[in-house]
Amino acid sequence: MIELDIQKSLHSSSGEFALDVQLRIEPGEFVTLFGRSGAGKTTLLRCLAGLAEADSGSIVVDGETWFDSRKKVMLPAQQRRVGYMFQDYALFPNMSVRGNLEFALRKGASRSRVDELIEIMALGELQQRKPATLSGGQQQRVALARALAAEPRLLLLDEPFSALDLQTRLRLQDEVLRLQRHFGLTTVMVSHDVSEVYKLSRRVLVIEHGSVVSAGSPAEVFGAGQAGGKFSFAGEVLAIDAADVVFAVTLQVGNQIVRVIASADEVQHIKPGDRVMLLSKAFNPVLVVC
């Protein structure tokens, strides 16, 4: 269990503001920190990892104090045993894929863990390659495998899928979910992608200007939780085409591409690339067994 209560003043392009977050995370939970860039999500993750120091407060993990400003405790990143996946993956360019994983092993750990991870992540054919020769999706898999190689107690993912194309993103989301369950790892992910949050996490914390403004299951938080006569889907706008007096909006929902009709009012505030919620009345659903 993680109990976190920290304050830190942050400087951003929009001026100075305070990061002030209280948070409890149960063992094995998958929590997402959701919010716009510059809201303080990554700083929160870095404070957890020991890469940044909060101004005041405390972080206690499984009864062990990682940070306490009053007792002047700041456990260095080296001793926290967190698996941190960086936005740029931070693979060591001088080492092969296998080398990256072996470097991450803890002292005295068996090399068979590397073999196991290479197998699980299907990196067998890539293991002698250098990171620079890999595609974005492959690098991401190596980064994830490396973070797991050190047998972390906590997995921290900083926008793990942001640099990937759609197909790869969807495939790797499945992968992360599978591994997280396989190892039963408590995981905190930073994301600003609604569909990703829906798919991966049970609990989401929306962070704005340094504080948690809402928390709950993705359905509750994104306003589609009340059971009722509505379907709702989170999706991404791919294209908006004018068709006579209405507009045809092409959306990507999950791994499906759908086309819906929208009025001029509705498309006024959206543009391709935006995240939207697609709501539909449930009075005439067609159910097909599959």
Add this chain to the structure above:
Amino acid sequence: MTYDWQPLLLTFKLAGITTLILCLIGIPFAWWLAQSRSRFKPVLETLVSMPLVLPPSVLGFYLLLAFSPQHWFGKFVDQAVGLKLAFSFEGLVLASVIFSFPFLVHPVQSGFQNLSPSLSEAAYTLGKSRWQTFLHVLLPNIKPQLLAGVVLSFAHTIGEFGVVLMIGGNLPGETKVASIAIFDEVESLNYDAANFYALVLFSVCFAILLSVYLMNKKLLARVG
């Protein structure tokens, strides 16, 4: 006619020792500069770069004053470790280290600065100490810049003339390096001997630089 190899050997000995000392102190210093946010960093960077713009005679003049047994520094070194720095090989080494410092520090510092900070951070979260990170992650990833720094400082020490003349003089076997010997021979109109030293220096420097460029091409090709 027999040629005197001594000045050439002395030159390479001086350059070799200087480069070795430079690596030991310059590489950690470059790392410190690359990641420091100290208020004194600009002052230190300026001091490091001074030898690039100062005439060698200015530096040589002040070093000569400092090295003299009357000066507190020269006196201190003499009494503490029994080294006479003025007009001695040890003094030349110290002067060359100071004079070639920017040639090692600049490329290495920019190498460190171009590495993504997340590389060290990744190593820290994997439980690696700063020293392990420095040795296994940072240094191997700035090989081309390290090579450039080492070769530039070596070659620059070989070519140094003004500072050596100011503080070393022209003592055979002690401070008479090849660049001084060339000047000496030309002054006594021994063009043949001067040509011998000059040609050897020219060929050696050409060979060193050429191999660096070839190696760098290979290193870069491997990375890309």
